[in-house]
Amino acid sequence: MIGAFRHILARDLRISLRQGSDIVVVVMFFVITVALFPFGVGPEGNILARIAAGVVWVCAMLATLLSLDRMFLSDYDDGSLELLALSALPLEAIVLAKATAHWLVTGLPLIAAAPVLAMLLNMAAESYVTLFAVMLLGTPTLSLIGAIGASLTLGARRAGVLVSVLVLPLYIPVLIFAVGAIDAAAMSLPVRPHLLFLGAMLAGALPLAPLASAAAIRQALT
Amino acid sequence: MPNTAAPSFSGENLLCIRGERTVFAGLSFAVPAGGALILRGPNGSGKSSLLRLMAGLLQPIDGALLRDGIPVRDDPEGHRSSLHYVGHKDAIKPVLTVAENLAFWSGVNGGTGSVDTALETFGLAALVDTAARLLSAGQQRRLNLARIIASPAPLWLLDEPTIALDSASVSVMVDLIAAHRATGGIVVLSTHIDLGIHDAVALDLDRFAPEVSL
Numbered sequence: 388m389i390g391a392f393r394h395i396l397a398r399d400l401r402i403s404l405r406q407g408s409d410i411v412v413v414v415m416f417f418v419i420t421v422a423l424f425p426f427g428v429g430p431e432g433n434i435l436a437r438i439a440a441g442v443v444w445v446c447a448m449l450a451t452l453l454s455l456d457r458m459f460l461s462d463y464d465d466g467s468l469e470l471l472a473l474s475a476l477p478l479e480a481i482v483l484a485k486a487t488a489h490w491l492v493t494g495l496p497l498i499a500a501a502p503v504l505a506m507l508l509n510m511a512a513e514s515y516v517t518l519f520a521v522m523l524l525g526t527p528t529l530s531l532i533g534a535i536g537a538s539l540t541l542g543a544r545r546a547g548v549l550v551s552v553l554v555l556p557l558y559i560p561v562l563i564f565a566v567g568a569i570d571a572a573a574m575s576l577p578v579r580p581h582l583l584f585l586g587a588m589l590a591g592a593l594p595l596a597p598l599a600s601a602a603a604i605r606q607a608l609t
Numbered sequence: 610m611p612n613t614a615a616p617s618f619s620g621e622n623l624l625c626i627r628g629e630r631t632v633f634a635g636l637s638f639a640v641p642a643g644g645a646l647i648l649r650g651p652n653g654s655g656k657s658s659l660l661r662l663m664a665g666l667l668q669p670i671d672g673a674l675l676r677d678g679i680p681v682r683d684d685p686e687g688h689r690s691s692l693h694y695v696g697h698k699d700a701i702k703p704v705l706t707v708a709e710n711l712a713f714w715s716g717v718n719g720g721t722g723s724v725d726t727a728l729e730t731f732g733l734a735a736l737v738d739t740a741a742r743l744l745s746a747g748q749q750r751r752l753n754l755a756r757i758i759a760s761p762a763p764l765w766l767l768d769e770p771t772i773a774l775d776s777a778s779v780s781v782m783v784d785l786i787a788a789h790r791a792t793g794g795i796v797v798l799s800t801h802i803d804l805g806i807h808d809a810v811a812l813d814l815d816r817f818a819p820e821v822s823l
Contacts, residue, residue: 469666474690
């Protein structure tokens with residue numbers, strides 16, 4: 388069972404790394420959308436510092452959204468998903484393996500790019516550690532919630548648009564507490580409550596998102 | 610205790626509805642160990658639906674599937690993990706090599722069979738390190754079929770397995786089916802051509818089409 392989980396994870400990682408452009412495009416999207424803001428709101432340092440946390444997070448969410456379609460769609464199209472569903476591994480575990488792979492190839496690069504972009508937006512120096520912590524806690528939740536949206540839109544027309552409409556509202560709680568934590572750090576307020584909420588969301592999404600996503604996949608395969 | 614010892618695969622009074630349309634109704638079949646069932650019928654008569662239903666990808670609206678006399682509904686995991694389903698799609702990742710593709714499915718299914726032997730059987734040994742996107746349609750199909758011998762399972766559900774295959778590969782497939790049946794395996798397949806599988810039971814799906822009423 389663990390073996391099958393590892394096989395799926397390894398295969399998804401290998402496919403993503405071999406099609407390295409997928410990863411690069413997502414990070415480039417993140418960089419470019421964030422870089423648009425200084426042009427849009429002007430180069431004034433305190434305004435940018437004020438909006439930095441929100442901009443970085445909203446753009447990270449949009450970048451995640453951009454990569455969601457490859458979580459299940461190619462497996463659905465080429466028949467792999469139905470064969471995976473027929474394997475001994477429960478579909479929930481398959482979803483978890485694929486969401487983990489998704490986080491490793493999109494979440495981690497976004498975490499790596501975030502401090503550089505925060506610097507571009509003149510983020511307060513004392514916020515960086517918190518930024519790293521909330522990215523680490525928040526991005527897995529984005530992948531997990533995204534898995535629900537990606538599986539619900541399998542077989543739908545214009546799935547890319549539909550997935551944004553389904554998933555972005557569910558991202559709002561993550562956004563609120565992630566930005567709250569970074570702002571709290573900038574004002575030297577305690578960040579612990581925000582991090583606890585983010586941790587709780589991850590702890591909730593970890594079992595619940597695979598359940599919901601597996602149910603949606605079963606529906607899509609009939 | 611009913612006589613459930615002999616391994617077998619059967620269905621009772623199956624009803625399948627796709628969309629609003631009844632595909633077949635009151636369909637029953639039984640295949641003993643070592644048996645083969647060939648599904649026949651024109652396009653749209655429900656051959657693929659029946660195979661997907663047998664695999665558990667579709668749920669019957671009515672009726673039940675039985676493995677060794679035990680309803681599949683009671684043990685869906687056991688059923689799933691002891692069958693191979695070959696559909697219309699080859700489930701091949703173009704960026705992975707031939708060997709990687711097969712090793713993945715063999716690994717996921719906990720295969721004990723050798724990947725190399727399976728590739729050799731289907732004449733793909735020379736292509737192990739070739740990216741699967743470079744394979745022809747027939748070679749992709751052979752790679753998909755190699756999956757079912759890389760990890761043994763007693764029940765094979767094959768949906769038109771010989772599509773895109775050359776005649777040499779068709780005879781390889783026919784030999785494999787015979788060998789599988791000789792060890793007590795069960796094969797259900799749909800086909801439009803005569804594969805020359807003697808003593809196979811034919812199931813004509815036309816007979817179970819609903820009466821057209823106005």
